[in-house]
Amino acid sequence: MLTHVLRLTARKSRELFRIRLSYRTQRYLFIYIVLGIPLLYFLSTRIVPILYAFNVSVRDWNLLSSDQPFVGFENFSLLFNDGIFRKSIVNTFKFVVIGVPGQLIVGLAVALLLQSIHRFRGFFRTIYFIPYVTSIIAVSWVFRWILMRNGWLNEVLLQLGLEPQLFLQSPHQALILITLTMIWQSIGFQMLVFMTGLEAIPRMYYEAASIDGAGAWRKFVHITLPLLNPVIVFSAVIGVIAYLQSFGQVLSMTNGGPLNSTTTMVLHIYNLAFLQFKMGRAAAATVVLFAIILLLTLLQLKVLKKNVEY
Amino acid sequence: MQNQKWLGTITTLLIIILVISGCGSSNNQKVDPKQSNTANESKAPEKSDSDKEVTIEYWQYEFPAKVELIDELIVEFQNLHPNIKVKQTNFPYDQYNQKVATLVPAGKGPDIINLYYGWLPKYVAAGYLQPLPENSFPTTEIENNYYPLVEAAKIDGSYYAIPTAVRTLALFYNKDLLNKAQIAEPPTTWEQLVETSIKLTETDAKGQFVIEGLAWEPGAQLHHWYRDGLLPQAGGQDLSEDRRKILWADTPAGLEAFQYLLDFAIKHKVGINGFYENDSNAFMNGYAALNIDGSFRLGSIKNDFANLNFGVAPLPSYKSKSTPSSFWANAIPNNVEGEKLKAAAEFLKFLTSKEVQEKWVDRIGELPAQKAVASQDKYVNDEKLGPFIAQLDYSRAHFFIDETQEKTLFVDATNEVLVNNVPVEKAFTDLVTKVQKLYDDYWAEVDKKS
Secondary structure (H helix, E strand, C coil): CHHHHHHHHHHHHHHHHCCCCCHHHHHHHHHHHHHHHHHHHHHHHHHHHHHHHHHHHCECCECCCCCCCECCCHHHHHHHCCHHHHHHHHHHHHHHHHHHHHHHHHHHHHHHHHHCCCCCHHHHHHHHHHHHHCCHHHHHHHHHHHCCCCCHHHHHHHHCCCCCCCHHHCCCCHHHHHHHHHHHHHHHHHHHHHHHHHHCCCHHHHHHHHHCCCCHHHHHHHHHHHHHHHHHHHHHHHHHHHHHCCCHHHHHHCCCCCCCCCCCHHHHHHHHHHHCCEHHHHHHHHHHHHHHHHHHHHHHHHHHHCCCCC | CHHHHHHHHHHHHHHHHHHHHHHHHHCCCCCCHHHHHHHHHHHHHHCCCCCCCEEEEEEEECCHHHHHHHHHHHHHHHHHCCCEEEEEEEECHHHHHHHHHHHCCCCCCCCEEEEEHHHHHHHHHCCCEECCCCCCCCHHHHHHHECHHHHHHEECCEECEEEEEEEEEEEEEEHHHHHHCCCCCCCCEHHHHHHHHHHHCEECCCCCEEEEEECCCHHHHHHHHHHHHHHHHCCCCCECCCCCCECHHHCHHHHHHHHHHHHHHHCCCCCCCCCCCCHHHHHHCCCEEEEEEECCHHHHHHHHCCCCCEEEECCCECCCCCEEEEEEEEEEECCCCHHHHHHHHHHHHHHCCHHHHHHHHHHHCCEECEHHHHCCHHHHCCCCHHHHHHCHHHEECCCCCCHHHHHHHHHHHHHHHHCCCCCHHHHHHHHHHHHHHHHHHHHHHHHHHC
16 A cells, blocks of 8 residues: 555656656665654654753753753762772673573573473473563562562471571672572573574584484584574573563662662663652763673674574 | 574564663653643733743652642642743652752753752752741741741751641551551550560460561661660660761660660560561551551552551650651742742742641641641540651651661661671671761861862
8 A cells, every 4th residue: 555655656756856766766765664664653752852961961960950050070089989889880780690591591491402302392381481471560470479587488498497688688698699580580581582582593404413412412512502593592592682671570679779789770760760750860870881782792793693504 | 593583583572672771761850741731821810910931840759649739739730820831840759869860960950849857958058048938938827836846947047948747757557457466555655665566576386487576677767666666665865966966875865765776676675677678568468466667658648558557646755755857948049030030939838738748647747847736636635646646746856967877877887786686786886986977077068069
């Protein structure tokens, strides 16, 4: 329908302006217009706000005040003198370093296991996927109750004759526990990505390797891993971005505590902007986070892409 | 084929979840349709009124009992003032600041806003509020009629907000557990509180709490108990006259009170944070014998734990008496002017009237903010309300720069001692330094603007 209209318009304009558009040009024109609509939407909801954040980051911008003077890089220097912000950067990297490999390894393991069974595969797949579609808040609260001081897990430890643990109230354990919760919740998604990747590896490579006498481990290292590389790169990039933006679980499980041991950059940005109303400083922190994500993603694409073999 | 079916199911599930979550957030801004109806009815017979009709907007957080009562009060007010229409808007408590902060710059501000007193300095520093109109709310009248704790709303010599009701903290005790331990009276002094809570504590064979003697949750009310209860009771002071300097460490009282508070957890071991999630949970479910909590808890106990056999007593005292208090107050944003300002002041006067204050006690359970109303026999002699009201005369509501940050610093200090084994003295000195830094930053900003 749209092509028809376009063709008619094109014909009309040709008549009017005597421009000759070949069928090929018309086709491309159509494709670009269709592609352009989401781009426009993307520009207005993503790119413009990002640029706007740059503007906010160089102003003394209190959310409630109408006066927003330009202050240059003051917000950035204030940020780097802010101990909690520096700590939040370290914490965020901890989330990435534990979370991304954890998610990839567990996701791959589940995908490989599921690939080798035929009965109940759909059932297991669904079970593993359910946490991914469950609300973050609900999951966080369930884990809070499990990990409560006199909660279920400590009960088990006591029954086994072990010392009860502080869990979410310990500055040393809380971050790891939240990361584990996040990994658990993302297994479903990761599994699905890997299963699709595994399906795409031609069977004949394995058959050929078997004939040559390769065992399961060698097949995994020399066939599965290299051929899965594009999927791994994709997952790692998506994973790093997700863990750099850790927020929901932290907010509802510890709210950054104890002793700021779980405060992430996004949580700190949220606190600065909406609890302390310091929009300028929050925007400056956003710019820093943006730069980190951009840098890491470019780096990952460069490093991980290298070993892709076909 | 099977794959596609499965994907289809997931997609449908996702869409359903999206739709449900979409519905959930859409009723944030609730406007009662009843109001406009009644407004029209009341307008009809008063056609002769030459005044132009003004509509003002009232914002408060979502607390069902308060929302309901305000709806009724609006109807009543509109009957008295046919030319004024009031529209109520509510936001969930935990998103309140955020909603206000995002809607106001978009030009969708209220004409009267209900704020927690601890947020006032932040709002005033941002230039968002105007002082209450002096002709409707003369400073001398406020200071004569209201309890002194309301002074927390006085910034730079002017009152920026006025409450309908106030709250104090008191000692909640579980009567059944006290009977079981053969304790006849709730404790009234620091020493007695320690003894009683030790007696009431129950642990199992492995040393784990079964029942806490005194619930201990720094993130809940303990921060207030320290600043407006323990500290002044021990003879210390919270803030300098100009509100610029933290005085906790200026007398030995500060450390003494801090040590006393921490000893419940580290020395006497009668309670600990995170037991049944938090203090009020532990108390309401009967796993804590004593708890320090606010009058606002009476309502939730009445609704959800009607069978709890509990009593209320004034906070135990030391060298003198002092009790933390707090309040939500109504303020007028600085862009409200002309007819709207007049109408807003009128509505505010109505909200602070004796009748409304009495309704507020009955329906919400918060205490009247005016001495004359609160000191009536029917309240003073009430078994549950009485102890809260009795403490109003010596209650304090300390000035806040930033409620959340100050509380977090306090919780952090207790965690340093509890988890990191930092000596109490050091944790205390660090705490004072950090809070002082917060105040210095705030005042530097205020000074820069003026």
